[in-house]
Amino acid sequence: MLHTFAVYVDNKPGVLNRVASLFRRRAFNIESLTVGHTETPGVSRMTVVVDTDEYGARRLEAHLYKLVPCKRVDNITAAASIARDLALIKVAATGEARTHVMQLVDVYRARIVDVSPESLVIETTGTEDKIDSLLEVLRPYGVVEMVRTGRVAMARGTPPTRRSPAPRSAPVAAETGGDVSHGSV
Amino acid sequence: MKLTGAQVLWEALVREGVTDVFGYPGGAILPAYDAMLGYPIRHVLVRHEQGATHMADGYARASGRVGVAIATSGPGATNMVTGIATAMMDSSPIVCITGQVGSKLIGSDAFQETDITGITLPITKHNYLVTSAEDVAPAVLEAIAVARSGRPGPVLVDITKDAQQTSCEVDWDAAAPHLTEAYDEALPGDGEARDAIALINAAERPLILAGHGVMISGAEREVVALAERGQIPMAITLLGLGGVAASHPLNLGMMGMHGEAWVNNAIQEADLLIALGMRFDDRVTGNIKTYAREARKIHVDIDRGELNKNVRVDVAIAKDLRTALDEWLPHVASGNRAAWLARIDALKGDSAVRDIQNLPDDGHLYAAHVINDLWRLTRGDALVVTDVGQHQMWEAQYYKHNRSRSLITSGGLGTMGFALPAAIGAKIACPDSEVWVVVGDGGFQMTMAELATVVQENLDVNVAIINNGYLGMVRQWQEFFYDKRYAATPISGPNFAKLAEAFGIAAATVTRRADVAGAVEAARRLKRAALIDFQVEQEDSVYPMVPAGADLHKMIRRPSPIVETAAD
Ligand SMILES: Cc1ncc(C[n+]2csc(CCOP(=O)(O)OP(=O)(O)O)c2C)c(N)n1
Ligand SMILES: [Mg+2]
Numbered sequence: 001m002l003h004t005f006a007v008y009v010d011n012k013p014g015v016l017n018r019v020a021s022l023f024r025r026r027a028f029n030i031e032s033l034t035v036g037h038t039e040t041p042g043v044s045r046m047t048v049v050v051d052t053d054e055y056g057a058r059r060l061e062a063h064l065y066k067l068v069p070c071k072r073v074d075n076i077t078a079a080a081s082i083a084r085d086l087a088l089i090k091v092a093a094t095g096e097a098r099t100h101v102m103q104l105v106d107v108y109r110a111r112i113v114d115v116s117p118e119s120l121v122i123e124t125t126g127t128e129d130k131i132d133s134l135l136e137v138l139r140p141y142g143v144v145e146m147v148r149t150g151r152v153a154m155a156r157g158t159p160p161t162r163r164s165p166a167p168r169s170a171p172v173a174a175e176t177g178g179d180v181s182h183g184s185v
Numbered sequence: 186m187k188l189t190g191a192q193v194l195w196e197a198l199v200r201e202g203v204t205d206v207f208g209y210p211g212g213a214i215l216p217a218y219d220a221m222l223g224y225p226i227r228h229v230l231v232r233h234e235q236g237a238t239h240m241a242d243g244y245a246r247a248s249g250r251v252g253v254a255i256a257t258s259g260p261g262a263t264n265m266v267t268g269i270a271t272a273m274m275d276s277s278p279i280v281c282i283t284g285q286v287g288s289k290l291i292g293s294d295a296f297q298e299t300d301i302t303g304i305t306l307p308i309t310k311h312n313y314l315v316t317s318a319e320d321v322a323p324a325v326l327e328a329i330a331v332a333r334s335g336r337p338g339p340v341l342v343d344i345t346k347d348a349q350q351t352s353c354e355v356d357w358d359a360a361a362p363h364l365t366e367a368y369d370e371a372l373p374g375d376g377e378a379r380d381a382i383a384l385i386n387a388a389e390r391p392l393i394l395a396g397h398g399v400m401i402s403g404a405e406r407e408v409v410a411l412a413e414r415g416q417i418p419m420a421i422t423l424l425g426l427g428g429v430a431a432s433h434p435l436n437l438g439m440m441g442m443h444g445e446a447w448v449n450n451a452i453q454e455a456d457l458l459i460a461l462g463m464r465f466d467d468r469v470t471g472n473i474k475t476y477a478r479e480a481r482k483i484h485v486d487i488d489r490g491e492l493n494k495n496v497r498v499d500v501a502i503a504k505d506l507r508t509a510l511d512e513w514l515p516h517v518a519s520g521n522r523a524a525w526l527a528r529i530d531a532l533k534g535d536s537a538v539r540d541i542q543n544l545p546d547d548g549h550l551y552a553a554h555v556i557n558d559l560w561r562l563t564r565g566d567a568l569v570v571t572d573v574g575q576h577q578m579w580e581a582q583y584y585k586h587n588r589s590r591s592l593i594t595s596g597g598l599g600t601m602g603f604a605l606p607a608a609i610g611a612k613i614a615c616p617d618s619e620v621w622v623v624v625g626d627g628g629f630q631m632t633m634a635e636l637a638t639v640v641q642e643n644l645d646v647n648v649a650i651i652n653n654g655y656l657g658m659v660r661q662w663q664e665f666f667y668d669k670r671y672a673a674t675p676i677s678g679p680n681f682a683k684l685a686e687a688f689g690i691a692a693a694t695v696t697r698r699a700d701v702a703g704a705v706e707a708a709r710r711l712k713r714a715a716l717i718d719f720q721v722e723q724e725d726s727v728y729p730m731v732p733a734g735a736d737l738h739k740m741i742r743r744p745s746p747i748v749e750t751a752a753d
Contacts, residue, residue, distance in 0.1 A: 014302070014314075017303075017306070018306065021306050021307055025307045055493045055497070058489075058492075058493065059489075059490050059492075059493065059494060062488070062489035062492070062503070063490045065489070066335075066488070067311075068311040068327075068331060
């Protein structure tokens with residue numbers, strides 16, 4: 001089944017690579033992985049969705065904890081949570097088709113964010129199901145390009161959503177170049 | 186006072202108690218080598234950087250202290266990869282320091298630039314790329330802390346040349362490591378001590394499986410206390426040998442692919458396995474589907490990632506072993522398991538008659554005899570470092586280790602070429618130990634250049650080559666499973682005795698059983714290095730054997746009685 005983890009890591013160069021490498025090396029398949037800043041400077045949060053059983057999920061959690069830059073792992077699969085995916089969909093719709101597409105966009109509470117003579121770009125946020133379904137109905141009109149962020153998730157209420165951990169003052173990690181934020185695998 | 190990054194490196198190592206390092210210089214690490222002369226460090230010049238990592242590993246395993254290896258960028262660093270992977274698989278705490286090209290050159294394919302942190306990412310506990318002098322102290326101190334903490338393992342610190350050369354002020358308090366403790370918290374799904382104790386007290390046929398973790402945790406006495414109190418027999422993994430004295434009446438011996446038949450059978454008949462600091466490697470379980478089907482299972486390991494990995498267990502406890510056993514011991518009922526112990530005695534059955542040890546001298550020299558004589562003459566008290574192959578298994582079967590950390594061998598990775606360099610590290614860590622290398626003619630030829638290191642460092646290391654003219658363990662698999670088609674396994678070698686003499690090492694060649702003792706005694710008397718080339722039976726095999734993936738109780742046994750070789 002799909003397991004969703006919230007993983008707090010030091011926002012240091014190469015950390016995304018370490019996490020991704022762990023999944024590869026342990027032969028876990030990543031369904032989606034997103035990463036971004038948290039409310040605490042120096043700490044990034046990843047939302048990782050993995051297809052594995054309960055034992056696999058537990059081992060994964062253990063292995064994540066063994067990564068030095070990893071501060072905390074929450075398996076929020078069972079917790080009541082909000083999960084969202086964001087998609088940009090470019091549809092080649094002209095003439096009458098364009099009107100139909102705009103109606104569908106309305107029904108799905110999506111937005112049109114770009115219009116050109118040959119195409120429209122639609123932005124939508126929601127559960128993966130909702131986006132899948134919108135995609136299905138748009139397909140007949142010609143989806144020419146699509147990009148999705150993958151799932152970001154957060155447990156509802158207070159208890160499980162502890163404050164993100166403090167950043168580590170300690171050193172450097174491998175890799176030069178950009179930080180882990182804004183990445184996605 | 187300002188120090189260069191290179192000085193900070195040594196200052197940090199010395200502050201952490203490091204006294205010996207194993208390494209090989211080159212351009213990108215030159216500033217560090219230059220600064221080394223100002224610090225109380227013994228530097229052992231190796232002949233290949235793989236040797237440096239194995240030496241650091243042997244040093245760490247013999248003493249429990251962190252071993253340190255140092256090399257230059259590019260080829261120096263990549264030569265370390267095998268040794269790092271070896272240390273990773275066997276949980277050995279080593280820190281590898283590598284030089285790196287200047288930080289401005291990184292990414293430009295500069296001369297001798299290699300992405301060593303990228304290469305070693307999956308085979309280290311952690312690694313660091315240090316690009317400024319300020320970062321040297323925190324990185325090195327944290328590296329040492331990470332290497333030792335939890336389940337020990339290798340850490341690599343890659344330091345650019347400019348970071349070594351620039352100067353900075355160091356605030357040592359601020360540089361002290363702050364490792365996240367989160368991993369020590371119990372997680373949902375962790376087993377409880379009281380569940381383990383209840384299973385132990387209720388078991389009729391319990392069996393302790395003791396691994397390397399017994400020694401790493403320093404739980405040797407606690408394990409024996411558990412065994413004695415509950416009258417629970419113990420089976421030992423290859424890396425666990427020595428953690429419990431071989432002579433202990435409840436110690437059954439080694440389990441697994443080349444373990445004793447009665448040990449494997451006992452595992453299959455047990456109603457409770459108490460796995461302590463071991464990881465159910467495929468070489469000890471055989472076919473996982475038929476493994477210990479009658480047994481409930483308790484597993485204690487400090488690495489939670491090992492729990493429920495290969496074998497599903499009833500109680501999984503992620504904890505330091507000694508701490509866990511201290512919790513259990515007061516609650517373990519004193520047991521009387523006479524029926525179970527009698528059953529195991531019965532399982533020992535005909536093993537004794539099959540034992541090659543009981544074969545009269547028929548003029549042939551068997552490796553088992555060599556090992557047995559070595560054990561007898563050293564009174565089981567030597568620190569033995571073995572390589573990988575048949576000789577490794579014979580050593581494990583016939584050298585009865587009574588002392589913790591008295592056997593060092595590459596178990597998880599099975600790295601040929603490990604023994605000689607690892608023994609150098611072990612001898613430097615434990616200069617008062619009598620050190621013997623037991624190595625095949627194949628593996629010896631992989632790292633024999635380190636004989637020069639033995640001589641340059643004036644080390645009293647004894648080398649026993651079990652020379653069968655084959656890559657013996659592979660030949661054995663070809664004999665059993667590939668219709669005796671010996672593809673690429675006959676191996677020639679130099680005249681090893683002459684070779685040793687060329688290095689300035691005393692040497693002997695032994696071809697008859699009657700000459701074994703004399704040669705071993707001569708080597709022992711000599712207070713410097715000695716090498717003996719034992720030319721043994723060429724096509725002997727290691728028994729018993731559980732073929733890879735076969736049921737643990739379906740072992741290939743030594744043909745009994747042994748008559749076919751007695752004829753000529
Ligand atoms: C570096 C490396 N290469 C290949 C192997 C595969 N291998 C395992 S045992 C063995 C044969 C070892 O031969 P030798 O050193 O002569 O020891 P013997 O088995 O004859 O005692 C080989 C090739 C290995 N373990 N390590
Ligand atoms: Mg051989």
